[in-house]
Amino acid sequence: METLGGITGRSLTVAELVDVLRSAIVGGDLVPNQRLVEADLAAEYGASRGNIRAALAELTVEGLVERVQNRGARVRAVSVEEAVEITEVRAALEALCARKAAERITADEAAELQKLAGRMKDAVERGDRDSYSECNQILHARVIDISAQQTAAATIHRLRGQAVRFQFRLARQPGRPAVSLPQHLAIIDAVCAHNPDAAAHAMRVHLESVADVIRSTHT
């Protein structure tokens, strides 16, 4: 065991450890149900056990780690049912953000989103999945950003971390872009047209269709 990529000089602080461990979990370096033995992690990351322990406690509250009394911590395994629930909550929250974004969007921001719409159409036409996936992420992030809803943004971000594994598979689904592109364009249109109700509806429909796909992967 050796220190992985960190600044090897001093030992890591709790906040740093939280970031490092969170990245390791959402990035898949630590797989679901993997045991997280405090002493081992301490040796691996060159930190004291106390700090590792504190970091695990924080990640537990965030929902990425599961702990049972006297039996230690594991990477929380999110079931399909939970992933569906999480996506449905995201649907509700991002619909709220889309609504607020439609109320607040400026002309410059609208132009930016229209440009993004063009890039997305282009990517689908060319069959460029990576570019489309990137635009997808940018779109959701920009809508949340424009909405200026701190509370909703923080909640969405936390939930996304828990279900990122499922989101990941989804992008590779064949024929998926053909379904989601018109949904994305509808969101952009409604937000740019300052139509809050339509924007919220379009976003909700989009993410509920994502939830349906996740649901269908299990059956």
Place this chain on the structure above:
Amino acid sequence: METLGGITGRSLTVAELVDVLRSAIVGGDLVPNQRLVEADLAAEYGASRGNIRAALAELTVEGLVERVQNRGARVRAVSVEEAVEITEVRAALEALCARKAAERITADEAAELQKLAGRMKDAVERGDRDSYSECNQILHARVIDISAQQTAAATIHRLRGQAVRFQFRLARQPGRPAVSLPQHLAIIDAVCAHNPDAAAHAMRVHLESVADVIRSTHT
């Protein structure tokens, strides 16, 4: 300083401390912006500083406590703007729950809600604010319960803790029951009628009106 109400024999565990401190904060024993000095809390609750520290870390992630590097912890002061945001997020999430509840509700549960509707009308007629307030809480709790949405429920619960101070004042607002009673009845009707869209809409309208009231208290 002495131990407050706890079992004085052994010292408190981290999980117990989290509960005790959370209750103290949402209950108002620890007021917003109050400094939370680890050593003082340790003495007050008869716990070790390490455990107090761990508990404060958890409550920070929950959003009840604010910490800055090397400067300690305070009870987080939720601004009016934040309280409005929190209520808007709750509106989106409880609307989701109302939608799901309308899909899943059984005949027995519907009868129970109808009975609750009667109690609420009765309480408003008699001018019994305490009873009405209690029914209000029960209604929201039951809808969330019937929806069986764990993720949404947990998120709502956390957010409620942060904004409970504002919710509290609201109930005392004169003329408030006259406005909220029809909204509550509309929610119950839609959920019992298995009408998901109407239920979600009624719940959203209700909680957005709550957000408006909170907004207006600041201006």
Place this chain on the structure above:
DNA sequence: GTACAAGAAATTGTTGACAATCTTGAATGT
């Protein structure tokens, strides 16, 4: 009188050691 600087006090951050608990596996009896 005010601004600045240095030291003291208070407070937080970190660590290693010890205690409590759970798990594993061998020994024993049936």
Place this chain on the structure above:
DNA sequence: ACATTCAAGATTGTCAACAATTTCTTGTAC
């Protein structure tokens, strides 16, 4: 061979001491 008991090892939970940082106080120069 199988179940039970019990001891050894592994792991987590708790604590008190030490280090680092911030804040407060005091003294001094201008």
